[in-house]
Amino acid sequence: MLVRSPQAALQRLFDEVGSVDQIGIDERVAKYGTRSIKKAAKVWGLRTAVTMVDLTTLEGKDTPGKVASLCQKALRPDDDVSIPPVAAVCVYPSMVRHARRALGNNSSVRIASVATAFPSGQAPLKTRLAEVKAAVADGADEIDMVINRGAFLAGEFGRVQDEIAAVVTACGTATLKVILEVSELETYDSIRAASFLAMRVIRPGDFIKTSTGKTSLNATLGNNQVMLEAIRDFYLDTGVAIAMKPAGGIRSAKQALTFLIAVKETLGDAWLNNTRYRFGASSLLNDLLRQLEKEKTGAYQAPYYFSEAAESY
Amino acid sequence: MPTASVVKKSSRASQRFANRVGRRAPELIFGDLWAFDPAPESADPKLKPRYNLFINGKFVAPKGGKYFDSINPANERKLTEIALAGPADVDAAYAAARRAADGVWGKMPGRERAKYLYRIARLLQDRAREFAVAETLDGGKPIKESRDFDVPMAAAHFFYHAGWADKLEYVAPGRRVAPLGVVGQVIPWNFPLLMCAWKLAPALAMGNTVVLKPAETTSITALKLAEIFQDAGLPPGVVNFVTGAGDVGAAVLNNATPAKIAFTGSTEVGKIIMRSLAGSDKKMTMELGGKAANIIFDDAPLDQAVEGIVNGIFFNQGHVCCAGSRLLVQEGIAEKVLAKLKTRICSLRVGDPLDKNTDIGAINSREQLTKIRALVAAGVKEGCAMFQPQCVLPPKGFYFRPTVFSGVSMSSRVAREEIFGPVLSILTFRTVDEAIEKANNTSYGLSAGVWTDKGSRILKMSTELKAGVVWANTYNKFDPASPFGGYKESGFGREGGRQGLLDYCKLI
Numbered sequence: 001m002l003v004r005s006p007q008a009a010l011q012r013l014f015d016e017v018g019s020v021d022q023i024g025i026d027e028r029v030a031k032y033g034t035r036s037i038k039k040a041a042k043v044w045g046l047r048t049a050v051t052m053v054d055l056t057t058l059e060g061k062d063t064p065g066k067v068a069s070l071c072q073k074a075l076r077p078d079d080d081v082s083i084p085p086v087a088a089v090c091v092y093p094s095m096v097r098h099a100r101r102a103l104g105n106n107s108s109v110r111i112a113s114v115a116t117a118f119p120s121g122q123a124p125l126k127t128r129l130a131e132v133k134a135a136v137a138d139g140a141d142e143i144d145m146v147i148n149r150g151a152f153l154a155g156e157f158g159r160v161q162d163e164i165a166a167v168v169t170a171c172g173t174a175t176l177k178v179i180l181e182v183s184e185l186e187t188y189d190s191i192r193a194a195s196f197l198a199m200r201v202i203r204p205g206d207f208i209k210t211s212t213g214k215t216s217l218n219a220t221l222g223n224n225q226v227m228l229e230a231i232r233d234f235y236l237d238t239g240v241a242i243a244m245k246p247a248g249g250i251r252s253a254k255q256a257l258t259f260l261i262a263v264k265e266t267l268g269d270a271w272l273n274n275t276r277y278r279f280g281a282s283s284l285l286n287d288l289l290r291q292l293e294k295e296k297t298g299a300y301q302a303p304y305y306f307s308e309a310a311e312s313y
Numbered sequence: 314m315p316t317a318s319v320v321k322k323s324s325r326a327s328q329r330f331a332n333r334v335g336r337r338a339p340e341l342i343f344g345d346l347w348a349f350d351p352a353p354e355s356a357d358p359k360l361k362p363r364y365n366l367f368i369n370g371k372f373v374a375p376k377g378g379k380y381f382d383s384i385n386p387a388n389e390r391k392l393t394e395i396a397l398a399g400p401a402d403v404d405a406a407y408a409a410a411r412r413a414a415d416g417v418w419g420k421m422p423g424r425e426r427a428k429y430l431y432r433i434a435r436l437l438q439d440r441a442r443e444f445a446v447a448e449t450l451d452g453g454k455p456i457k458e459s460r461d462f463d464v465p466m467a468a469a470h471f472f473y474h475a476g477w478a479d480k481l482e483y484v485a486p487g488r489r490v491a492p493l494g495v496v497g498q499v500i501p502w503n504f505p506l507l508m509c510a511w512k513l514a515p516a517l518a519m520g521n522t523v524v525l526k527p528a529e530t531t532s533i534t535a536l537k538l539a540e541i542f543q544d545a546g547l548p549p550g551v552v553n554f555v556t557g558a559g560d561v562g563a564a565v566l567n568n569a570t571p572a573k574i575a576f577t578g579s580t581e582v583g584k585i586i587m588r589s590l591a592g593s594d595k596k597m598t599m600e601l602g603g604k605a606a607n608i609i610f611d612d613a614p615l616d617q618a619v620e621g622i623v624n625g626i627f628f629n630q631g632h633v634c635c636a637g638s639r640l641l642v643q644e645g646i647a648e649k650v651l652a653k654l655k656t657r658i659c660s661l662r663v664g665d666p667l668d669k670n671t672d673i674g675a676i677n678s679r680e681q682l683t684k685i686r687a688l689v690a691a692g693v694k695e696g697c698a699m700f701q702p703q704c705v706l707p708p709k710g711f712y713f714r715p716t717v718f719s720g721v722s723m724s725s726r727v728a729r730e731e732i733f734g735p736v737l738s739i740l741t742f743r744t745v746d747e748a749i750e751k752a753n754n755t756s757y758g759l760s761a762g763v764w765t766d767k768g769s770r771i772l773k774m775s776t777e778l779k780a781g782v783v784w785a786n787t788y789n790k791f792d793p794a795s796p797f798g799g800y801k802e803s804g805f806g807r808e809g810g811r812q813g814l815l816d817y818c819k820l821i
Contacts, residue, residue: 019766021786024617034457036352036669044347229616232341236652239339260347265660269346 009155029221071102073309100139112142119212177207195230218248247280356442369409370549386453406553413550430475453675467510473793474514492520497571502528598806603759606752607637613764635760685734692727758800
């Protein structure tokens with residue numbers, strides 16, 4: 001009889017998906033920072049990053065007006081019309097209908113909504129599923145859910161996974177992003193294990209996502225790398241391509257380029273587009289625009305030359 | 314049970330995949346969707362058109378008046394010309410070293426010698442970029458390695474030994490130490506500046522003076538270091554550089570003056586030196602070849618192990634005496650590791666060493682390239698399966714694709730001989746004892762790597778592996794405080810740490 005403790009259950013899952021050496025990961029990702037991206041490659045990287053942004057506002061003080069302004073920024077990030085729109089806006093469920101009104105029905109910018117009692121996930125499953133359905137009914141194209149970290153840490157992996165599967169069903173045709181909230185899982189081993197739990201029940205093209213942006217530690221190159229490697233292993237094993245979204249803490253263009261280099265060198269060309277990779281961010285967008293402007297004119301512009309639409313994470 | 318649903322879901326996933334039988338297996342594409350623009354390091358290496366010998370604190374022309382060309386292995390163009398030393402020059406260098414040992418350096422208090430060493434270390438840091446570019450031009454190693462490893466580590470060796478210079482009474486507790494006098498040193502071409510620092514710093518800290526011969530293909534950074542010695546006001550004759558090929562090396566090693574000979578290079582040359590010095594009362598340390606085993610157990614974190622394999626064999630184009638050139642993988646995971654390794658190698662960038670994005674640069678010389686090609690051809694002929702990524706190599710210069718041989722047996726030449734290039738041989742094992750036996754079944758014993766999640770196994774392996782360094786869950790880690798040296802035909806004596814200092818002193 002196998003021991004039924006959280007540690008034992010965790011151990012069996014780790015044995016199955018393999019472990020991660022923290023020092024090794026940190027050394028690997030440090031090398032991405034030494035890549036030197038210049039000229040045309042830099043412009044390509046910056047523009048691609050713009051198209052990958054999920055422009056986000058997740059605050060208690062959000063209003064329909066602010067969401068409308070966010071949507072406008074998402075459609076036209078810059079005065080320069082050659083700059084492409086971002087991938088999506090990301091808002092709370094109550095703001096989805098306002099975002100839909102602002103964007104209309106034929107917009108290339110998608111509407112993502114956090115749901116499932118974001119950010120804690122501490123609500124009954126029934127409530128969480130109802131929230132997902134409501135957001136989809138209001139017009140959300142994508143749902144960002146949080147996993148049940150309490151259940152994960154208690155070793156109840158079946159429960160974690162069944163809940164994700166229930167949300168998949170509740171989503172209907174909407175794309176799902178599964179937030180692991182990496183800072184609460186703490187170790188790279190747990191992040192890898194949780195990635196596999198999620199990937200085994202979501203659909204091709206669904207995302208796994210690092211964090212809510214509501215805790216002290218969000219997306220880092222390290223946890224991004226662990227999740228990219230999990231996606232790669234899962235893809236090579238099953239042929240199912242899962243997408244990735246780091247969120248929170250990516251504020252500068254330089255950081256975004258380094259994350260993209262990690263994607264290029266871990267998952268290859270097929271993941272270098274916004275159906276497979278996104279940035280959950282808001283202040284990142286204006287830094288990308290500022291760097292693009294610098295590449296064009298050779299001079300840095302003052303931050304106030306770029307319109308602000310959101311100032312949260 | 315929680316895991317039951319895991320298994321079920323996993324089989325559902327594989328079911329999905331099985332439904333598309335007939336399609337190609339999933340593959341990752343490492344193409345040129347996001348090709349990086351060239352990013353050459355632009356610092357000026359400040360090369361002179363001609364370098365003279367460095368004897369008695371001055372650059373002097375060789376008595377024979379001859380010079381040889383130093384070329385850039387990345388494009389085969391001439392960089393500068395280097396003085397060819399003759400026997401008379403070597404004698405002059407030793408005479409200067411003798412005077413400096415007896416007159417100034419040997420008598421100087423350790424705390425005073427420390428000041429010079431600190432000054433050298435700081436001056437080297439000040440000119441780090443310049444030295445990194447010079448090192449890359451001269452030797453072909455990628456700029457990111459010379460910038461992030463060679464130059465900072467060279468400075469670190471001077472700093473570390475500067476710290477020892479006023480604490481020498483603690484090197485051998487209960488004993489007093491005295492310098493040996495004059496030391497003769499010959500260093501290889503794989504880490505030209507770092508080997509210089511590695512050899513010079515402990516010798517100088519201990520109060521010895523030195524005649525050193527750099528390798529003929531990579532003399533530039535040693536001679537640039539001589540400029541730093543001048544700037545640091547190092548007393549004349551404390552360090553002397555004589556340049557040239559093997560005959561100059563022989564003259565340095567066979568001279569009657571030195572009390573000790575230190576050599577880093579091939580086992581073949583090491584044996585010749587030991588034969589010629591047999592019967593003399595000279596002390597010797599030898600740091601020779603290696604054919605290290607990098608051992609991966611089935612519980613290891615595989616992606617990090619793959620990273621360690623890549624770092625172990627492709628660092629500095631595999632021109633590393635402690636390179637992890639034999640990969641021993643536990644049978645159950647051999648296929649998986651090979652697949653992961655192939656994927657990883659496809660994202661390595663081979664090309665212009667001066668480009669900041671280059672992972673694998675140029676092979677040091679045509680001679681070395683010929684040797685690597687011959688051994689790889691032997692591997693293919695012996696029936697080992699070869700994998701090379703399809704990267705484009707520059708048209709001119711000495712380049713070799715990263716190469717992996719699988720299905721290698723212990724008797725293959727590629728498993729026994731030191732290739733000193735970016736060539737990895739993969740062997741398998743089943744049990745811990747078999748791994749140890751295979752790892753030790755070599756005439757070398759410089760280093761080894763062990764990858765496992767199990768701590769007690771690491772301790773067991775490190776005890777039983779006959780290797781001077783055993784890295785656990787990492788590879789190619791160096792520190793001035795950590796002694797480095799070999800077992801068996803990998804040499805004797807240690808460099809670095811307290812043990813390294815002991816090889817440069819007399820105990821009284």
